[in-house]
Amino acid sequence: MTDATQSDTVFRPKPSLPPPANTVGAVGWLRKNLFGGPIDTIMTLLGLYIIYQIVAFAIDYGIVNAIWSADTYRECLDRNRGEGACWAGIAVWFNSMMYGRYPDEEQWRVNLGGIVLLLWLIPFWLPKITGKIQIGMSAVLTFPFLGAAMFIGGEFGLFLQVMASIALTLFVAVWLHVASTYLSGRSLPDLLVSITGFANKDDRLHKYVLLGAFGVGFVLSMIYLGSWELVEVPTTIWGGLFLTLVISGIGIASALPNGILLALGRRSKMPVIRVFCTAFIELFRSVPLITILFMAVTMMPLFLPVEFNPPKLAMVIVAVCIFAAAYMAETVRGGLQAVNKGQYEAAQAMGLNFWKMMALIVMPQALKLMIPNIVGSFMGLMKDTTLVSIIGLYDILLMGKAAGQNPSWLGFHTEPLLFTAMFFFVLCFAMSKYSQHLERTIGGGYGRR
């Protein structure tokens, strides 16, 4: 290197000329991306025109001519002749569209339930936390019972009290686990074992410590839940977004385990099971959700004895669960097929039985591959849940319609629709972006192999 700099005869290129002015900077970007040729230019101008029209209309209708405060729809109409939105109505009906007819003074229960669920799931996003799968499973399998106890209230039966107590114990355990992980650096089971002095005892004794701790928590929860005195809020007056989330939430939570079972059944070597599972999946996948819902409300009462009279919400939830399970089964089957056959063979070679092979080797890989699809199913289910309005459940859509039938708000029709559409858009868009993010991070994980 030093030789070259000392030599006089070395070739010294002139600094290169700057690129032509119209290929760099803003002008270059515009030429490259917007005005690359005559067709490009036409497309760009057309696009700009479309954007202008949409934005101008949106501003006109949604902001300039909109009415933000009024007592009746008539008042809105008199002021803007229907040329702008009447957002005042949304403000009046917002609470109804969120909670349906759930009593105002009890709505804190719904909010609290939502917060508990969120808190339960937060450890998922915390690094360092171990046992995320167990946390997720505890939330999915037991939260519905705690939620039911909180949302319905009243005198709940022994079964619900036991299940809700288990849920509460597990919820507290999850957060104790988080606390112990961050404060002492050890997971909750390790901490419990060492505190009780079993650390140097036989490993098999450890589980008794954990069972004991769980038992203590369970008894405390039972006592605590027994002291609850909540007003009963029957499911018939649930409604709004809350109802939408309850139905789709239970639907998706049950879809995963049921879908896995159905998918395994469809791939089973046992002909009877395979036939039943295949028939079930194909039947419910091939008909529209609305027919399943109709079936639930018109046929289910005929199928069951007169005395066994489940509330409509229960029938609808069963219908949605069946529908979601059939769809999830196919998603899971896709995931199972994507797992390399060598993995199955290796697991069998290790002497694992069927369930161990599935639980320890195949499912974790398949589920990882399926996460984007599962998020997609959840979004799909949430959107499909709007159909329950057709059979008369007061979800966010039907609550919006009911608003337009109130004597003071007659004709208040478009705004609830727009509001609902915007709401769904924001929710689903955020979820799909998150799912894409997950897809990338998980894909990266696979790339390292």
Add this chain to the structure above:
Amino acid sequence: MAVVDKAGPRKDARSFSEIVNDERYRSVFYQVIVAIAVIWTANYLITNTAENLEARGMSAGFGFLGSTAGFSIAWSIIDYAPGDTYLDVYLVGIANTLIVSFFAIIATTFLGFIVGVMRLSKNFLVSKLASAFVEVMRNVPLLLHIIFWFTLSAALPSPRDKENQIALFDSVFLNNRGLYVPAPVPGEGFQFVVIMALVGIVAAYAVAVWATKRQFATGQKFPAFWTGVGLIVGLPLATFVALGAPLTFDYPSLQGFNFRGGADVPRAFCALLFALVLYHTVFMAEAVRAGILSVSHGQTEASYSLGLKPSWTLRLVVIPQAMRAVVPPMISNWMNVVKNSSLAIAIGYPDLVAVFMQTSLNQSGHAIEIVAMVMLFYMTVSLTISAALNYYNKIVQIKER
């Protein structure tokens, strides 16, 4: 020794746990359990249903299909009058479902390709606009789409509003009642034109087969495509002219309150079609985009290095490979179009669910029969489509070495 211990009892009587853990027995055991559970449940449900029906004084059976329905249906492509039977209502519903699904599928496929390619466009604005379209459409429930477009389409001019009329050549009209187009009225001898068209199609196919064979054998090319077009269009056209144009059109025109004559589709049809197309185009577009991206760029480069023109590269190398990834999601998207057309009920388009599962069920009360018949229809459609899909998959599967 352990071996001896294990072998010992096997000769006499197999222990319970051994039978349970034997795969063959266990498999039979599980299957019997499942079969019994299913049969028991079915029996339970059927018994209950029979009891419930008896308690309500209702009868089960398909006899009601022969009785008069008595209500009118707003629009149907096959003839229907209020005096017709429930069976006719079923058929009308099926026809209406199929016709809207048919047009929606064609439009969805076509638009889906355009939007999918637009998203890959080098033009920044075009690709962003396409992405925004995709995101907005797919993140809003279809039911909202349908209700929204139906409400919005009410703002089209009314048929008596001469000033703002939306018309094409004074023969196609779009207003807030629906879309009106001229109806062809075949004259005498028109059937020969149809026959010649069929002959043309067969001939074109034969020519194409022959041309391919010859090209494989000799390497000589034959303009099979243009010959085919000539046959399919030319033959019937020549017949048509020779017979003295035996076809007239019945034009819609304003009579009384509404347009009369011609063929029309109601506004609910247009709105439903529009919403279905917008919603499903997005999924089609995503399939197309993923399909095109799935073809490795190396394929294009390899094709160029073999000296193929860019248009040939696209036609002979990229698209055939992309199709393998595009077709399965495309067909399941078609299936969803058929299923989702059932949301027509929200805006009163008389599809199968609306006329049969809603109105007929409400009038006749035969819930089980009607639900079963509706499900049977959707199952037939989707099983047919998925059989076709499986067949296609089998054909295009990469032949593993």
Add this chain to the structure above:
Amino acid sequence: MKKVSLLALGAGFVASLALSPQPVAAQESTLEIVENRGVLRCQVGTPAPGFYSLSDDGNWSGFDVENCRAISAAIFGDPDNIEFQSVTSAVRFTAMANGESDVLSRTTTWTLFRDTQLGLDFTTVNFYDGQGFMVSNDLGVSSALELAGATVCVLTGTTTELNLTDYSRTNDLGIEPVVFEDSNVRDSTFFSGGCDAVTNDKSGLASIRAKAPDQSIFTILPETISKEPLGPVVRQNDSQWNDIVMWSVFAMVNAEELGINSGNIDEMRANSTNPEVKRMLGVEGDLNKGLGLGPDWAYNIIKMVGNYGENYEEYMGAKTVMNIPRPGSVNDLWTRGGLMYSPPFR
């Protein structure tokens, strides 16, 4: 986890079926069921102004809702001991037949078919309605018979749809129905000219007009093309329950005839010399015995819910969006030329 979910679900399902009470309960009368439950299950429809609508705080109110409140007041002495069930018209009869609802109080037309073949009984009529048409003024039509070839907006799954077909066939009008599932959509379609006319029970036409940006441009045509007697419905074969529902409506009608309203009822009970008033309000006699209710059942209804006229003015009268004037109409008392006529309380 996998085993737990479906198997436990299945097992739980089977167990719950096995443990569910056997059909002994079928003998229990509706009144006993309601009293044991402590709450009346009253079915209304998806909101329709005037008859049953939902307020932003989640309460039901309306003309048909008052029937439910009257029954609740008669049984419990509390007009709000009600669980309202709002179902679509397509499943209204199913919900009755399977015991989900105790009484159906929603704009349901009394027809022979419905009364005899659905396992239901119609009790009495609390509102006489009839189907009519509303058109925009610029159509230049003054009679329904001039609607030849018109498109008419109509709700699906109702007798309205059938009546329209009959009327069109009878008069050879060739009317094209445009059917809707959702009345809001029907109305906005009509306002923007999506159909030439809209047909509905006449009670509803005024409330449809009330939704329009400009109300003055619509006219209700004079023809009434059908009879629509609307009233509460109960399950067949429980005549005690049928009586309770029917006489709750009669109590409100009779009270108006006798000049009793929620304001003066205490004074009437204390001072009235009219024996019928005394019998009805439980001061004399034991008219309540046969109904299985307390002696002040009728007093509770009128005190807490009001008489027929009060309810009419509150939900249907000229001051409301419904704007259906009562004097001299079919819904006026028989003494003033209407059809509202209660059998004597004797």
